[in-house]
Amino acid sequence: MLHFLYSLFFRVALPFVLLRLWWIGRRNPGAWNRWQERLGFVEPSTEPVIWVHAVSVGETIAAAPLVKALLRRRPDIPILMTAMTATGSARARAMFGDQVHYAYSPYDTPGAVRRFASRVQPRALVIMETELWPNMIANTSRHDVPIFLINARLSERSAKGYERVASLVRPLLRSLCWIAAQADEDAGRFLRIGAQPESVSVTGSIKFDVDITEALRSESATLRAQLGNGRPVWIAASTHEGEDKQILEAHRCVLSDFPDALLVIVPRHPERFDDVAALTEKLGLRLARRSLAETTLATDIQVYLGDTMGELLMLYGASDVAFVGGSLIERGGHNPLEPAAWGLPVLSGPHIFNFETIYHRLDAGHGLYLTPTSDALVGCVSELLKDPAVARQSGDNALAVVDANRGALEKVVDGILRRV
Template sequence: MGLPHDITYAAAALATSPVWAYRMWRTGKWRTDWGGRFGRGEPVVPMPNDQGGRRRRLLIHAVSVGEVNAIRQLVDLLHREHGDRVELVIATTTDTGYARARELFAADHSVVRYPLDFTVAVRRFLDRVRPSAVALVELEVWPNFVDECKRRDIPIVVINGRLSARSFSRYRYLRPVVRSMFASLAAAAVQTPDYAQRFIAMGTPADRVHVLDTMKWDTAEVADDVPNAGELAEQMGIDRAHPLVVAGSTGPGEERLLIDAIRAECPPETQLLLVPRKPERFDEVAALDATIIRRSDRKPTAAVREGQPAHTLFLLDTMGELRKAYALADVVVIGRSFNGLGGSDPIEPIALSKPTIVGPDHHNFADVVHAFEKAGGIVATRQLGPAIAKLLANPDQAAELARHGRDVILSRQGSTQRHAELLLKVLGLADTSIVDAAAPSP
């Protein structure tokens, strides 16, 4: 059954090899866990269980850093309240996702590499992990993996599910091929009613689709400060007495847009901290302006520089410090929303009470942005420079914007508990009805 898919994958890989091979060579991503990507590795042995007894094993697959972060509260809840009955194994695809999963979960759970969707790789992987059920974060439904799980009677659940209008339009052309995948899902826990209708249209039975909202509301840590944020400012030379704009998870073209907008519209004392989403772009962004101060160049004891130029520019070219950067901001700009890439997650800075701006290209988080915008908790605009300048010039208005945004987060939390109940039911450990969230449609 998997042979046609294997042939298609091999042909596609061969045809596109000049492109992906060059990109992997240029970014250094060819230095990856190839054995794990083809399903190889040691068998996953049960993690210690203080309460003894046999547990059901749940495999949760989170593709990259964003998905890994989205399941933090779910993993913690299942481990804390149901660890005597449920053993968790976390699988990731990307190198950055794997590193983040190791950081968050390796002390208590097995973390493995998710395989490429070739039949032999999938079979090796499932032989090693032997899950009782599988939870796929957001979507990530692959035909050979689904077929092999079905052959082994392993139920598959999509959690925190999303199927954007763009993805749905592409899937519709492949419906004869992918319909069986969607029909095979034991359950689909999706974020919005619109997503639910798309899953049903693709073949998932309506009684298996549940609107449970997004777990990202729960993973948002509502706080007024972040540990060690002050140290980051000191080490980079950020002047806390002057306004700071933080642009998080930026993509190609946006850094130049931000630099030009700050210089054209904002007072000269305004500082800009750029945080590119992909590490391989750090050098590219640093080359945009000779005055850019890189985090990696600053000594830990660095003090605020005297005689900094107008509109001082900073580059956070390290991983894992975006939250600290947000905590320092007077205004946050959400990256990948001004260049057609669909936007990044705006929840984290708003949870820190930061007035936040998002561009017009936010389809990846359309429902989240809509919820904030409806409550007056975010600025969605094409006019980047004027929007930044207005918030910096009107601190009361900026504070009100941030307050409304935080209220939205607090009102929408609870999805993680509903997801846990669904997963326990699929594992055969609970016999409860799943109550859909009363979340508004985007």
């Protein structure tokens, strides 16, 4: 009954969802382009594909090493990547070009999912993290297609929410061929809400297998020279509305101790680039934008806006200290492993429930600073900029945590290919 009510609700809501998508598309045209794909009208595949679904840009980036490994080990099987957001879709295309196929994921109505599946002919469905869409899973499972939940994580908050709709969630979990959980805590929560024990394994997080290539190191070094090798640079990455102002005001305080300090701020969503630029100037801070591609940066510039797509990992490499956003407000935080892989000291606000296991490991390894308020953020950034030796040790600790937890990627790829 709950599944029926869910599908009915989604059908009724669909016109309003499309209207909202059109409205967003007025500012971000990529959101409205190819809207037919969201209803399942995609280009038919000529042969069965491995369908890799990642909801947004964060999950798309996390899926990249997995897709690369699948392409390397089974080049004979086409891969289709889907995302719900324009930024996720654009990031996938930027990473893989014509190596894989792309589409927007269908909205989770029975008709849209049916049309989509009949056209793409999935040989397997790989879902990143916790995207449990009832009709997507039910329809795919009905055709005996193996479904994998990879890099699976489940916070206590989400688990309690799923428990309230157990009769809807339990059949979905039992339709999954394999749940590759990031940690014991995640696996335990999946079992608690109805997963079958034989389908759950703990593989670790493939996000620990982040790869910083020599080409990327060179690109970061070039950017750092443009920003100024002799000045202190800190980055606030994946920021959200509600914390940009806190961070910019924190930077004004940092400037009182370090007049030549530079803040690199990277909003999570591209439609907010202009808003953050306007806020920066309103607060009286001198701004430069990455999208304008200046070859040198004036020494009086105080804020560098990362308003391009797909460059966050490179921007981390041009910084001395990293704050990971979505954490000063209750968004649950974002992936801290990219700055950790660069050997940077990692700072975060208190709201980290989306990545709690990873943050706890960094904290236990003395590679994390939790800053519960913007005032605490000021103190922490200033302390690390004043004492490079302390910053270097913290960064080394963070990198050691990353290195100690590598290896999940091969386990996951092996597990998928054994079952496909």
